[in-house]
Amino acid sequence: MAEELILYTNPMSRGRIARWMLEETGVPYETKIIGFDGGMKSPEYLAVNPMGKVPAIRHGKTIVTECAAICAYLADTFPEANLAPEPDERGNYYRWMFFAAGPLEAAATNKALGFDTPADKSRMAGYGSFSDVMNTLEKAVGASPYIAGNRFTAADVYVGSHIGWGMSFGTIEKRQAFVDYYGRLMARPGYKRASEIDDASMKAAE
Structure with missing residues (x-):
């Protein structure tokens, strides 16, 4: 069974980078929109990203923040998408x-x-x-x-x-x-x- 993949994002943020990367992989994922007004600084979301910013992804038990890291992680985790060189x-x-x-x-x-x-x-x-x-x-x-x-x-x-x-x-x-x-x-x-x-x-x- 594939591990659940969740994108925490806001469409008016760098979360658009992570969204694009996920769409390039072609793998299914769930989206959770996090609001700027309180949502990003809520205890629940700070447990995901202590910086209180989006994007972040949760893949099973693994949490990744920072757009460059998210892009690199997804390319390595889903090699069938061919998004990283040898x-x-x-x-x-x-x-x-x-x-x-x-x-x-x-x-x-x-x-x-x-x-x-x-x-x-x-x-x-x-x-x-x-x-x-x-x-x-x-x-x-x-x-x-x-x-x-x-x-x-x-x-x-x-x-x-x-x-x-x-x-x-x-x-x-x-x-x-x-x-x-x-x-x-x-x-x-x-x-x-x-x-x-x-x-x-x-x-x-x-």
Whole structure:
């Protein structure tokens, strides 16, 4: 008997990343919508994620939080979905997934907050400068059709989500390489299914 898989999410959050990843795996799962007004800080949900944030997944007795970890976990747990490269081909897969979780996330967040790293302090920041991050990301998405090579992987779910979200909200520049890359991802059936589910959930909550 398959272990129960539950997604804790909110359609107006990074939970959309986890939803997309789950739709790419094709495995059945239950959704629990967690509200921003009290739900995320309730004792019940804090027992799942002490940070009081979504998304999180529960797979049997295993709980995973943080979007990059959720993407990596699901790719490894459901290998039949073919969302991770072979172990000896995972260099770029790990590299860019965690680049997005580290330098890209930090640089985009600081930009949203109106903070620019002083030029003489850039060595103190793990990402250097915003322009360093954008230039590096542009080269990465322009090097091959997908972030880890010639086929789609879980790393594209995570990196692509950051790029799409960032371009929508102005924290990532709309460079042509980003637009082209994200366009390829938006054409995927898994992306479309996930977006339809979350968009419907948002509409129902209005």
